[in-house]
Amino acid sequence: MSTIAFIGLGIMGSPMAVNLVRAGHRVVGYNRTPDRAKDLVAAGGVAAESIADAVAGADVVAIMVPDSPDVQAVLTGEDGVFGHAEPGTLIVDFSSIRPDVTVRLAEQAHGQGLRLLDAPVSGGEPGAVNGTLSIMVGGAAEDFDAAAAVFAAVGKTIVHVGPSGSGQTVKAANQLIVAGNIELLAEAIVFLEAYGVDTAAAVRVLGGGLAGSAVLDQKAQKMLDRSFAPGFRIALHHKDLGIVTAAAREAGVVTPLGGLVAQLMASARANGDGGLDHSGLLKGVERLSGRNLN
Structure with a gap:
């Protein structure tokens, strides 16, 4: 050893x-x-x-x-x-x-x-x-x-x-995918709650279909509980999306959805959520929707 x-x-x-x-x-x-x-x-x-x-x-x-x-x-x-x-x-x-x-x-x-x-x-x-x-x-x-x-x-x-550098490039792509998934999951949960749906049941059935993902498995319950103790902080994901944005620009690659979620992550950080788990993007969706924050 x-x-x-x-x-x-x-x-x-x-x-x-x-x-x-x-x-x-x-x-x-x-x-x-x-x-x-x-x-x-x-x-x-x-x-x-x-x-x-x-x-x-x-x-x-x-x-x-x-x-x-x-x-x-x-x-x-x-x-x-x-x-x-x-x-x-x-x-x-x-x-x-x-x-x-x-x-x-x-x-x-x-x-x-x-x-x-x-x-x-x-x-x-x-x-x-x-x-x-x-x-x-x-x-x-x-x-x-x-x-x-x-x-x-x-x-x-x-x-x-x-x-050398390839691992970091793949990780940047990983963070792009994860951020997009978290944001869409947050939007889906706020949407479901607005209609009074049993969100726990909804998440269970969504997880069994094409919408299922590791993000849904690991982050949906944190969103439902409004429990954002950090596993991976918004501030760090903000940093990672900055890496993605800069590297994409250098490569001449367009990432329109990535650019949007990078701005949403930056907004969460600017609103004081940088120390929360990145599932805390839910709070940003609530802010934009004019809903009460828990």
């Missing part, structure tokens, strides 16, 4: 690190807020006081932080991975960031004798807790093979999708 440094122990990173411990790996975790390491330590992992301490002697460095600048800081900062990891170390970035940033960081890593995979995930907090994440991986095929045991501990659907 490997010695793994895990940087970023938030909603997703903490359960992923715990699952790596349960799979038999030695895991040394670091988070800017030290209290976030408590679940890892309780599972048998170790808390480090700095990134440099975490990566010392690590075979693999895993990263799960919010955005491109955060990944850049973790890798290239004064206390960063590039300055302290041993040559040959495999870096697996589970974060969702801009594809062009990933490509540049992978080139920089290679120049320093390190290996970097971009491996963003889908499945939200339930997938992280249950070890059933979908992982889309960009980078060298031999590095993908070398990371097999790490991926197996945290994911279920694990696919190598191409060279």
Whole structure:
């Protein structure tokens, strides 16, 4: 089993690190807020006081932080991975960031004798807790093979999708599809409620037909209950849709529905909903419909 440094122990990173411990790996975790390491330590992992301490002697460095600048800081900062990891170390970035940033960081890593995979995930907090994440991986095929045991501990659907940056590109497409599905589900629920339909029954029958989806299965009940504790925050999905919008523009691709849902996500964030689960887009539909917010 490997010695793994895990940087970023938030909603997703903490359960992923715990699952790596349960799979038999030695895991040394670091988070800017030290209290976030408590679940890892309780599972048998170790808390480090700095990134440099975490990566010392690590075979693999895993990263799960919010955005491109955060990944850049973790890798290239004064206390960063590039300055302290041993040559040959495999870096697996589970974060969702801009594809062009990933490509540049992978080139920089290679120049320093390190290996970097971009491996963003889908499945939200339930997938992280249950070890059933979908992982889309960009980078060298031999590095993908070398990371097999790490991926197996945290994911279920694990696919190598191409060279560096490809994982981030596929994740951007994933976030586009998910955002559109969540918005349409929210609109459907507000529509059903306006007609006094038994929404729980409606969701059940919709889930058995062509309208059924993982989004409906995981997010409909949160909408019905108006329970928006974050599994994946609107602020992060707003960031991801910014990546989609910029990348589509660079590629000369038109995403009209994607542009609309990006604006709706931005509106939710501007209205103070950024800390809510992205199923909280329901509140935006209610606002636009002039209905009472619960």
